[in-house]
Amino acid sequence: MWRRVASLSSSISSSFLAQTASRLNTWESLTTGIAQQAKGVIAPKEKTPFITFVLGGPGSGKGTQCIKIVETFGFAHLSAGDLLRREIASKSADGAMILNTIKEGKIVPSQVTVKLIQKEMELSDNHKFLIDGFPRTEENRVSFEQIIGVEPNVVLFFDCPEEEMVKRVLNRNEGRVDDNLETIKKRLTVFQALSLPVINYYSEKGKLYTIKAIGTEDEIFEQVRPIFAAFEAIPLNTRWNWNISALVVVIDMS
Numbered sequence: 001m002w003r004r005v006a007s008l009s010s011s012i013s014s015s016f017l018a019q020t021a022s023r024l025n026t027w028e029s030l031t032t033g034i035a036q037q038a039k040g041v042i043a044p045k046e047k048t049p050f051i052t053f054v055l056g057g058p059g060s061g062k063g064t065q066c067i068k069i070v071e072t073f074g075f076a077h078l079s080a081g082d083l084l085r086r087e088i089a090s091k092s093a094d095g096a097m098i099l100n101t102i103k104e105g106k107i108v109p110s111q112v113t114v115k116l117i118q119k120e121m122e123l124s125d126n127h128k129f130l131i132d133g134f135p136r137t138e139e140n141r142v143s144f145e146q147i148i149g150v151e152p153n154v155v156l157f158f159d160c161p162e163e164e165m166v167k168r169v170l171n172r173n174e175g176r177v178d179d180n181l182e183t184i185k186k187r188l189t190v191f192q193a194l195s196l197p198v199i200n201y202y203s204e205k206g207k208l209y210t211i212k213a214i215g216t217e218d219e220i221f222e223q224v225r226p227i228f229a230a231f232e233a234i235p236l237n238t239r240w241n242w243n244i245s246a247l248v249v250v251i252d253m254s
């Protein structure tokens with residue numbers, strides 16, 4: 001089953017291969033996903049999910065790079081911020097609370113955000129997900145693991161100097177209630193205090209890919225591209241083998 005490591009494309013440098021191979025333990029998390037599917041937490045899908053968390057401070061370029069990843073690698077893009085803003089616009093029961101939290105640059109209770117993400121995942125035909133702006137806290141992270149029952153395969157961190165992030169957010173011009181200097185300062189404090197520990201957690205787990213988020217959008221994407229290209233290079237038949245062995249797990253549990 002683990003022969004997939006040796007089967008990766010020879011066009012990729014050996015150091016990158018070694019790095020990728022060390023991260024193939026992410027496939028382990030898929031057993032958890034399958035077990036949860038068996039419990040009915042996620043509706044059974046034909047393919048196992050491939051989850052990427054996209055992290056970075058406000059204005060670091062997460063959304064911009066997600067669009068490029070979607071275009072190039074066919075992921076479904078789930079922006080936690082967009083999902084929360086959609087809840088506000090739909091005037092749902094949580095709308096007012098979410099609006100106040102976003103205005104203050106604080107973090108919406110994890111249960112609310114994870115449920116929105118879960119709904120989108122279930123509705124999607126895709127099995128490859130880019131989850132943008134999530135998890136922003138350890139509580140977010142643990143809540144996702146408990147409710148969805150899977151761990152990410154890849155975690156991207158867009159590392160950008162604060163000065164540049166502030167400049168970008170102030171020029172963003174999307175009419176967002178939180179894109180003003182006062183709220184940005186609060187969001188940067190929240191990022192340092194609550195989001196950096198999550199980034200450190202994934203670094204220690206060997207799942208973190210840090211991107212230097214300075215330069216043109218295209219230059220930054222050239223750091224992102226090889227990460228997904230390496231995963232794409234994993235031969236399809238080895239994924240099928242994995243699904244077959246996962247199916248046995250499901251049968252054993254019943």
Ligand SMILES: Nc1ncnc2c1ncn2[C@@H]1O[C@H](COP(=O)(O)OP(=O)(O)O)[C@@H](O)[C@H]1O
Nearest residue numbers: 058059060061062063064168171172215216217
């Ligand atoms: N590499 C870049 N250089 C300059 N501006 C950028 C770059 N990438 C994104 N931007 C701009 O910065 C702003 C914030 O980008 P966005 O992708 O929304 O960041 P995030 O989702 O991390 O908050 C947007 O107006 C975007 O067009």
Ligand SMILES: Nc1ccn([C@@H]2O[C@H](COP(=O)(O)OP(=O)(O)O)[C@@H](O)[C@H]2O)c(=O)n1
Nearest residue numbers: 058059080081102105106107108133134136
């Ligand atoms: N996991 C998340 C993501 C966003 N949010 C809220 O939504 C706001 C906007 O998130 P966003 O991801 O759209 O912001 P950017 O980093 O893209 O600028 C955050 O500042 C939080 O107030 C949250 O509470 N929990």
Ligand SMILES: [Mg+2]
Nearest residue numbers: 062063081133
């Ligand atoms: Mg964004």
